[in-house]
Amino acid sequence: MKPSIRFGLYSAAITLGLYILFYFVNKKLMVGPVSHWLSLLVVVVCMILATRTERNQTRDSYPFKKALQAAFKVFLITTISFHIFYYLFFAILDPELINLQMQENLKWTKWLGESTFGLDPQDPAYKEFENMDHKLTPGNTFFSLCRSIIGGFLIALAVGAMFKRDFSLDSTQNKS
Numbered sequence: 276m277k278p279s280i281r282f283g284l285y286s287a288a289i290t291l292g293l294y295i296l297f298y299f300v301n302k303k304l305m306v307g308p309v310s311h312w313l314s315l316l317v318v319v320v321c322m323i324l325a326t327r328t329e330r331n332q333t334r335d336s337y338p339f340k341k342a343l344q345a346a347f348k349v350f351l352i353t354t355i356s357f358h359i360f361y362y363l364f365f366a367i368l369d370p371e372l373i374n375l376q377m378q379e380n381l382k383w384t385k386w387l388g389e390s391t392f393g394l395d396p397q398d399p400a401y402k403e404f405e406n407m408d409h410k411l412t413p414g415n416t417f418f419s420l421c422r423s424i425i426g427g428f429l430i431a432l433a434v435g436a437m438f439k440r441d442f443s444l445d446s447t448q449n450k451s
Contacts, residue, residue, distance in 0.1 A: 283352030
């Protein structure tokens, strides 16, 4: 199995495992920013490991395109798995999680807005967000997946740039 697929499956399993663990420990932890940043860290580490492993399997040059593909495959496997899990878990198994997630998002958004940008905690935008319909549908889950893929591609660009090799390590190669 290609390292990018193997590490993509590892990343997906670890990410989903973390969310399930957080669900049983504390639902607020599951829907809060800690779980999201931790899962992103897992994905990035697996992207790096997959790309490095694939590059180390060849002594030939390892072009940017191959490095980008390896990193991006890991992200795709993980994010598609996560979004399927997210929809099934939040829309079917425990629909109250979406309301809890929106409350946590509002809390963290207010904290960030007040502490970083000096925004008024009574700003009408917060109330508008609070009153929005936060129903989870296959359509908005798919839209979220598409947004994630864009961000993942940007991360894969950075990982690919880190691990490209424009020269061969094979000293027996004819240099004429």
